[in-house]
Amino acid sequence: MHTVLIVDDSDINLTLIKALVLKLGDCTPVLFDHPVAALEWCRSNVPDLVIVDYMMPDMDGLRFISAFRALHGRDEIPMLMITANDQKDVRYDALLGGANDFLTKPIDRVEFSARARNMLSLRTGQKFLADRAEHLSALVDARTEEIRQREKELIFRISRAAEFRDPETGAHIQRMAHYSQVIAVGLDLSPAQQQLVLEAAPMHDVGKIGIPDYILLKPGKLTPEEFEVMKGHARIGHELLKDSRSEIMKAGAEVAISHHEKYDGTGYPHGLKGNQIPLFGRIVAVADVFDALTSERPYKRAWSLEDACKFLEDGRGKHFDPLCIEAFLAGWDQVLEIRQRFRDEEAPQI
Amino acid sequence: MAEAFVLDRGSILERLGGDEEIYAMMVDMYLQDVENNCTAIAAAFTQGDAAALRREAHTIKGLLATFSDDGGAVDAAAVEHQARLGEIDGLGDAVGGLQQRLREVAAVLKAG
Numbered sequence: 001m002h003t004v005l006i007v008d009d010s011d012i013n014l015t016l017i018k019a020l021v022l023k024l025g026d027c028t029p030v031l032f033d034h035p036v037a038a039l040e041w042c043r044s045n046v047p048d049l050v051i052v053d054y055m056m057p058d059m060d061g062l063r064f065i066s067a068f069r070a071l072h073g074r075d076e077i078p079m080l081m082i083t084a085n086d087q088k089d090v091r092y093d094a095l096l097g098g099a100n101d102f103l104t105k106p107i108d109r110v111e112f113s114a115r116a117r118n119m120l121s122l123r124t125g126q127k128f129l130a131d132r133a134e135h136l137s138a139l140v141d142a143r144t145e146e147i148r149q150r151e152k153e154l155i156f157r158i159s160r161a162a163e164f165r166d167p168e169t170g171a172h173i174q175r176m177a178h179y180s181q182v183i184a185v186g187l188d189l190s191p192a193q194q195q196l197v198l199e200a201a202p203m204h205d206v207g208k209i210g211i212p213d214y215i216l217l218k219p220g221k222l223t224p225e226e227f228e229v230m231k232g233h234a235r236i237g238h239e240l241l242k243d244s245r246s247e248i249m250k251a252g253a254e255v256a257i258s259h260h261e262k263y264d265g266t267g268y269p270h271g272l273k274g275n276q277i278p279l280f281g282r283i284v285a286v287a288d289v290f291d292a293l294t295s296e297r298p299y300k301r302a303w304s305l306e307d308a309c310k311f312l313e314d315g316r317g318k319h320f321d322p323l324c325i326e327a328f329l330a331g332w333d334q335v336l337e338i339r340q341r342f343r344d345e346e347a348p349q350i
Numbered sequence: 351m352a353e354a355f356v357l358d359r360g361s362i363l364e365r366l367g368g369d370e371e372i373y374a375m376m377v378d379m380y381l382q383d384v385e386n387n388c389t390a391i392a393a394a395f396t397q398g399d400a401a402a403l404r405r406e407a408h409t410i411k412g413l414l415a416t417f418s419d420d421g422g423a424v425d426a427a428a429v430e431h432q433a434r435l436g437e438i439d440g441l442g443d444a445v446g447g448l449q450q451r452l453r454e455v456a457a458v459l460k461a462g
Contacts, residue, residue: 009409010409010412010413011379011383012376012380012383012413015375015379016372016375016376019369019371019375020372023367055404055405055409056405057402057405084408084411084412084415084427105412105415105416106412106415106416106418107365107416108365109365109366109367109369109372110367
């Protein structure tokens, strides 16, 4: 069923056009004898065809057309303007101003029907394309989301693979990723960046896959040579993830290579200083260290929250970016909630 | 001044696709509105409102054309044109002529 808006200040014309519209079939005419009231109706209703007279009080047909076209989503609705035979200049203005076609007075039924049907066919085509585009867009969104979820799951599982070779746990990945997000929020990063760091942070230690077991699982302190090998996990992680077309993987590569850099330039692998260190690396450094300190390991007991905070404070401007420390502490309530949500003894949520 | 109005029912009906129902409805509406149209154009002229006079003359032009009164429509178009130029002082006779024409057409329609 098509909605046909008819705007004409003459009752006899309104009645005539209404009758002709009804003869078209499958149409509901909506009549207005005043253009301002018609425009008001159009703010909350979308007609399929507009038939508007030229000469009307307060607002002529040309002004009505441009006001209608200015409404959101009304730029393609077919519009027919009714003019007198001697108004060639008005017809040109109407066509240039956004009318699709015009009708001349006195109205001829054959001409009216042909033009109105053409306009309604145009509208039907528009609706079909719009529906199809909307359908395809929804389909693409759904598929994209599916792929994205798969990508996230894959990333988590890859990260877990690395962590399984390490005393650290799946819950560690979850906690440090969420702490990273808390810091991103505190730094006022965009929601997209907050989400990205949450998804990329779990890959920080993925390069441990390439570290020999005798080093990775060594219960005691590493020798300087062994520590050099261990430091290689940053580069290995970067190698694994770099050059990906995935935003998350690219961010993961950045996190992997930079999360052991220190703000004062004493970190590895590049010895970058301050803002030379990628922001995600600075964020993850705080989140990773805090969680490592406050977690129990076979070789150490968990630090108290107070001691861990003091460590972060002491490392402000040395190990850590001061702004990241501030952002982390500003989100302390969320930090506590995350600790509760992802406990070591619980199975990690994938 | 246009010649006497002669009802050409055939041409009107042809334009309406032979639809007697619409024709009858339009005649009824014309007869109902004719005095309002006469009053409106007279008021516009008396008040010296060129824009309103132009609009009323335009409406009458459309009405008369609907009933195939080409002569009457031409007279209305002349008033509309003068009003658009803002030259309405000398239009008293023309306005009176249009009122007369509207009533003449009404009488013919009523009879026919």
